[in-house]
Amino acid sequence: NITSKSIVTLPTVGKKRASYLHKLGIYTVEDLLYYLPREIQDRRSTNFSATQNINLSSTQKITVIGKVIVADTIVAKNNLGIFKVVIETLTKPSIVLTLVWYKKLNRKYDVFSTLKKQLLKNGQEKYIIAYGKVSEVRTKFPEINVEDYEVIDNLNEDSIHTNRLVPIYSLTENITQQWFRELVYNTLKTYTLEEYVPKKILSKERLLDISSAIRNIHFPDTWQLYLEAKKRIVFDKFLLLQLAVNKVKKNIVSKPKVGKYEIKRTLLTPFKEKLKSLIRDFDFTKSQKKVINELFKDMLSTKPMNRLLIGEVGCGKTIVAVCCALLAVENGYQVAFMAPTEILAEQHYYNILNYVKDLYNPVKNSVVKVAKLVGKMSKKEKESLLHKISSGEIDIIVGTHALIEEKVSFHNLSLVIVDEQHKFGVLQRKKLYEKSVLPDILVMTATPIPRSLAMTLxxxxxxxxxxxxxxxxxxxxxxxxxxxxxxWKLVLERLENKEKVYVVYPIIDETKLEIKTLVGEYEQLSKTVFRNYQCGILHGKMKSQQKEEVMKKFKEGKIQVLFSTTVIEVGIDVPDATVIVINHAERFGLAQLHQLRGRVGRSELQSYCILLGKITTPEAEERIKTILETNNGFEIARKDLLIRGPGHIFGTLQHGKTEFSYDEILNYTDLLIKAKEYAKKIVFEKEYKDEDLSLLFKKVYSKYAKDFSLASVG
Incomplete structure (x- = not known):
């Protein structure tokens, strides 16, 4: 059974090499066979003639096969050893070439001992297949700097490292490409994989069987076979994930949810009237109305809501979320509103309080009660609030990760709202959802970050x-x-117009890097460029109370220029702040730049985002170009996905390496759609029940069982 057979049992591995393989996530024979190459190199022999040989470019890599004529070691300057082998190629006409290896010499052992053993045996004709770059050095015979080679006794031997399409792997130190390649090659000859996808599906989609696919993804005989193998592997990835997703969905829809609502309008109608008194010419936008209808439809359904709300910064997501909260509250339920930072939790608390205070709730015969639960509260305050939450006295609870502490017990939580999810870990959100049997879940984001975009896909x-x-x-x-x-001309013009300015830096204070820091620039610019204006400073190392005091002064106009790190990145709302200057913009990610830009443009005043920097990499240039060209969150998210890749769909990582490449998501969309359809038929419609699906589901569970409960978190 290759799924449980330890890698240490394979020839040439042993305990030491097994420990190196473990670093790559390879523990079993199956892990080894599914450790796919990062690329395939075409090292098939180059059949060139003598006339073509003269014009070979120095950048060209070629494969040659020849008979060894002579081999010798030369010692060059700086303790550099050179091993040269003169060969006669098997082409017609034949060509004489010199193969060259360069290695640093070592006093303890002969660095060329392996080559000598292979090539200098007397009386036996030797053939060599070599792959490498043609040297610029013009000598008697053209030289090739060898990257890889194989010595063979006869021309009928199978080739692994040269003279074929050759796999290249991402490996750790202490593991060479040659050894790993041979290990995979020999394992494929010894073991076969058991088919687990229904035969009807394979036949209909014209997919290779799994053993052929794995063999040809590592050692394809042709490019066509490689592409067919890739298609099968990608299809399997999509199908297994879709089966897992559908299992989770089936589990969710089979359970009753907490909230049972009806639209009473005892709070919703007064709320709309309140908005008209707070916001000049207020009316819900067309898409706000559409989204509220979608959310209410979900909430009125017997199935739990699990919805992602995407909207540009400043589009009015919070007002939509409050509508959902009031629907829950007017039906006698509690709402948890979770924010990623204390500053944002405070802001949400005051905004929601401003929206709903004095709204009378007939269900409880009292006004709607809003409370905030944050980390800095005294023990007595916290205990009192926890009692009010557990007794049901509080209707809407706003907080940070403090909301998911074990001590927090809700009376009848039916709706969980999570704002700006990319600042909040998946596991943190999951803990909160577990405090209620099956609450409705609304996740809000201004930029659909890679993980969200992937979940949506x-x-x-x-x-x-x-x-x-x-x-x-x-x-x-x-x-x-x-x-x-x-x-700073534009910035000073806006300040003269009584508007406010953010000046953002990536680093707080001293650094060895040649970049401007928050504290240093604050001290300098507040005395020079902004000497006629009140300046303030804000960063993550400050205590919560200090941060709140600075933000309060900025909102009230006692501070006109706020120097800050990215603590202002998410959700901060100061309508008369019209300029944000982002220093060293090349050091920020796309999502961050988009979020920071969203701190301005929150009123009818024209706003500006000024990016200052030194572009040193193509990736940074691409990010800056994207931000300059578009304000569209979806386009920014698409580029972000291209640059960073989606996080693990079921796992707890938000970004970085994942089993799905952007290439797979973009170029195999048709396979994704088909995999979705097949998974739905298998899980919900019980198709293919005449085939044995046990191996297929065994595969699903072995891959995703640990993460199943995370899949619906968002």
Missing amino acids: YGELDISIITDLPFGRKTVKTFYYDIDTYD
Whole structure:
């Protein structure tokens, strides 16, 4: 059984090499066979003639096969050893070439001992297949700097490292390409894989059987076979994930949810009237109305809501979320509103309080009660609030990760709202959802980060989009300037117009890197460029109370220029702040830049985002170019996915390496759609029940069982 057979049992592995393989996540024979190459190199022999040989470019890599004529070692300067082998190629006409190896000499052993053993046996004709780059050095015979080679006794021997399409792997130190390649090659000759996908599906989609696919993904005989193998492997990835997702969905829809609602309008109608008194010319936008209808439909359903709400920064997501909260509250339930930072939790608390205070709730015969639960509360305050939450006295609880502490017990939590999910770990959100049997879940984000976009692609979260900005809002104008020559002219003009400014830096204080820091620039610029204005500073190392005091002064106009790190990245709402200057913009990710830009443009005033930097990499140039060209969150998310890749769909990692490449998501969309359909038929419609599906589901559980409970978290 290759799924449980330890890698240490394979020839040439042993305990030491097994420990190196473990670093690559390879523990079993199956792990080894599914450790796929990062690329395939075409090392098939180059059949060139003598006339073509003269013009070979120095950048060209070729494969040659020849008979060994002579081999010798030369010692060059700086203790560099050179091993040269003169061969006669098997082409017609034949060509004489020199193969060259360079290695640093070692006093303890002969660095060329393996080559000598292979090539210098007397009386036996030797053939060599070599792959490498043609040297620029012009000698008597053309030289090739060898990257890989094989010595063979006869021309009928199978080739592994040369003269074929050759796999290249991502490996750790202490494991060579040659040894690993031979290990995979010999394992494939010894073991076969058991088929687990129903034969009807394989036949209909014209897919290779799994053994052929794995063999040809590592050692394809042709490019066509490699592409067919890739298609089968990608299809399997999609199918297994879709089966897992559908199992989770089936589990969710089979359980009753907490909330049973009806639209009473005892709170919703007064709330709309309140908004009209708070916001001049207020009315819900067309897409806000559409989204509210979608969310209410979900909440009125007997199945739990699991929805992602995407909307541009400043589009009015919070107002939509409050509508959902009030639907829950007017039916006698509690709502948890979770924010990623204390600053944002405070802001949400005051905004929600401002929206709903004095709204009378007939179900409880009292006004709607909102409370905030944050980490800095005294023990007495916290205990009192926890009692009010568990007794049901509090209707809407706003907080950070403090909401998911074990001590927090809700009375009848029916709705969980999570704002700006990319600042909140998956496991943290999962803990909160577990405090209620099956609450409705609403996740809000201004930029659909890679993990969310991936979840959307795979259909676990339903999606709602707010596409238009509130009436009167203007698109933020974005500019890029060299950080060393910027003159601050536009910024000073806006300050003279009684508007406010953010100045953002990536690092707080001293650094060995040649970049401007928050503290240093605050001290300098507040005394020079901004000497006529009140300046403040804000960063993550400050205590919560200090941060709140600074934000309060900024909102009230006692501070006009706020120097900050990215603590202002998410959700901060100061309508008369119209300029954000982002220093060293090349050091920020796309999602961060988009979020930071969203701190301005929150009123009818024209706003500006000024990016200052020094572009040193193509990736940074691509990020800056994207931010300058578009304000569209979906386009930014697509580029972000391209650059960073989706996080593990079921796992707890938000970004980075994943089993799905952007290439697979983009270029195999048709396979994804088919895999979705097959998974739905297998799980919900019981198709293929005449085939043995036990191996297929065994595969699903072995891959995703640990993560199943995470899949619906968002």
